[in-house]
Amino acid sequence: MPEYTGYVGQSLEFLKSNDIVVGDSVKILSDLTYSGIVMPRYEHSDDKHIVLKLNSGYNVGLEIEKIKKVEKNKTTQKIVEKNEKIEHSQGLPKILLLSTGGTIASKIDYRTGAVTPVLTAEELNSSVPELAKIANIDAQVLFSEYSENIMPEHWLGIAKKVNEFEKSDYSGIIIAHGTDTMHYTSSFLSFALAGFPIPIVLVGSQRSSDRASSDAALNLIGATKFITESNPKGVYIVMHQDENDNTIACHLGTRVRKNHTSKRGAFQTIGDNPAFIIAENQILKNFSKDYFKINGYQPKINLDTKVALVKYHPGYDPNLLNQIIEMGFKGIIFEGTGLGHIGKTMYESVKKANEKGIFLGMTSQCIDGRVRMTVYESGRDLLDLGIIPLENMIPEVALVKAMWVFGNYQDSEEIKKIMLQNIASELTD
Known part of the structure; x- marks a missing residue:
């Protein structure tokens, strides 16, 4: 029954004997006095505790045997979904919010204890x-997926939807997105929608809205302020700068990656400071160049997924590379060591790939710095075998760019040229 979701055995009997259901506001005397709302429990939880959401927003589990007294407040709060109509105010700029899922659009599923993508874009607002x-x-709402389930076909769908608003009266577009693969999506949008006339901002959260430590609201507010007060062209990821709630970082969409599994300040600009910082109601600008390096808006919304990202490591079996070659891949992005190296056991396979006309690009496993393949003999050997150094392009960005390039260009020389052309600040000085 919904009014007792997740409660069984002793905990269920406790609620029934005290005429309490999920959503009731109660005051409980145990080791301390607790006031809050009775929350649903996970389906597989024990039967010896009840869960309260305190006024602070945190949840607490209370052991039934230690509860001395229960008072049911006259005014109860049922747990309901919000879906209020969004009202517009004259004089304010317009922003389009597209929801794709992820933690920012999630809440707890009390049947399993998992976080599930269920909130609509209206509910987010x-x-x-x-x-x-x-x-x-x-x-x-475009779709509702965790970011690990967002595939290149989803990138295409997002890009096509955004492209519809090229000539709209929106000041910018916010895309609510899961954090794990957010920088892949921001990279594709940067290339596919190069020159888009209004800012595109991807925003997510490391912790769901159910949690008192959620960063969802502040990240959304930061993204909205960033668009309305700065109005920069480009594709950006807007997230917490650190664990505090007073600084939001705005990262270039092709120069950022997620560097921590759970911290709220998980995203970092690689090799530089964030493009913008929002702090104390001020927006500090660190980025003074144009994000897009081309003139005009030139959408190219196609891709080809026959590109592989190969992370070299000691003991890498060249037969794995041979399989990629035989599978008909058109491009291989190597994530090499240091300045851009792979072991000589790979050379024959690399030569084979080059002879088949496969594009071969080199990036580095190092977080900072750039590929320099002329420093050591091994690097020069790889250059002779046809590998193209991709400067300081982030490996994941190079993968996405190659997918985009192969989806829009056919000539091998033009493909090499475009891969080395700075289109959306993916290469820095």
Whole structure:
């Protein structure tokens, strides 16, 4: 029964004997006095505790045997879903919010204890009322997927949807997205929509909205302020700068990666400071160049997934590379060691790939710095075998760029040229 979700055995009998159901506001005397709302429990939890959501936003489990007294408040709060109509205010800029899923659009599933993508874009907006004071938000749900389930075909869908608003009256577009693969999506949008006239901002959260430590609201507010007060062209990822709640970082979409599994400040700009910092209601600009390195808006919304990212390591079996070659891949991006090296056991396979006309690009496993393949003899050997050094392009960005290039260009020389051309700040000085 929904009013007792997750409660069984002793805990279920406790609720029934005290005429309490999930959603009731109660005051409980145990080792301390606790006030809060009775929450559902995970389906596989024990039967010796009940769960309260305290006024602070944190959940606490209380052992039934230690509970001395229970008082049911007259005013109870049922747990309901928000889906309020979004009202517009005259004079405020318009922003389009596209929801694709992820933790920022998630809450706890009390049947399994897992975080599930269930919130709609309207619910995202209504759960952060501060947004309505900054901009008029229109919301659409494209799909609801965790980022590990977002595939290149999803990138195409997002890009095509964004492209529809090239000549709209929106000041910018926010895309709510899971964090794990967010920088892959931001990279593709940067190439496919190069020159887009209004800012595209991807925003996520490391912790779901159920948690008191959630970063969802502040990241959304930061993204909205960034668009309305800075209005920069380009594709950006906007997330917490660190564990504190007073600084939001705005990263270039092709120069960022997720460097921590769970910290709220997980995203970092590689090789530089974030392009913009939002702190104390001020936006500090570190990036003074144009994000897009081309003139005009030139959308090219195609891709080819027959590109492999190969992370070299001691003991790498060249037969794995041979399999990639035989499978008909058109491009191979190596994530080499140091300045851009792979072991000589790979040379024959690399030669074979080059003879088949496969594009071969080299990036580095090092977080900072750039590929320099002329320093050592091994690097020069790889250059002779046809590998192209990709400067300081991030490996994942190089993979996405190659997919995009092969989807839009056919000539092998032009492909090499475009891979080395700085289109969306993927290469830095």
